[in-house]
Amino acid sequence: KLEEFLNFKQLKTSLKEAILLDYYTAGFWWAKESNFSIIQLSGFMDLINFLLENLSDKHMTLEDNLKELGKAMAGIRETDSERSGDLNFFSVEEAKAVIDYLNISLFKHYKLYEYLFHSPREELVMSNE
Secondary structure, eight states, X not given: OHHXXXXXXXXXXXXXXXXXXXXXXXXXXXXXXXXXXXXXXXXXXXHHHHHHHHHHTSOOOHHHHHHHHHHHHTTTTSOXXXXXXXXXXXXXXXXXXXXXXXXXXTGGGHHHHHHHHHSOOOOOOOOOO
């Protein structure tokens, strides 16, 4: 289903699409296992997409993307009367878990994702099998 949702057309021959599908799938299952609500799950997947787009489209450095994550998570501890961030449907503990997950799944491997998005490579396809 994620393959269809992400509109991946060359999954069998594109290493990039296969890696991204794997990353989105792993993130989805982590959020499901964390018992996130539908709204939280949607927000988490949006956050993953946002960070990956920052890397792929905007060529953001690790430091800049971490700053963007900080901005997105800002305000989670604030009360309703104070200004809150976009992800205010996460509790502080859930926000910490999200940051920990992003750290081990994306930020620790940031150079690999930079290579995936920005390094030209020759793709040899021997067969569709």
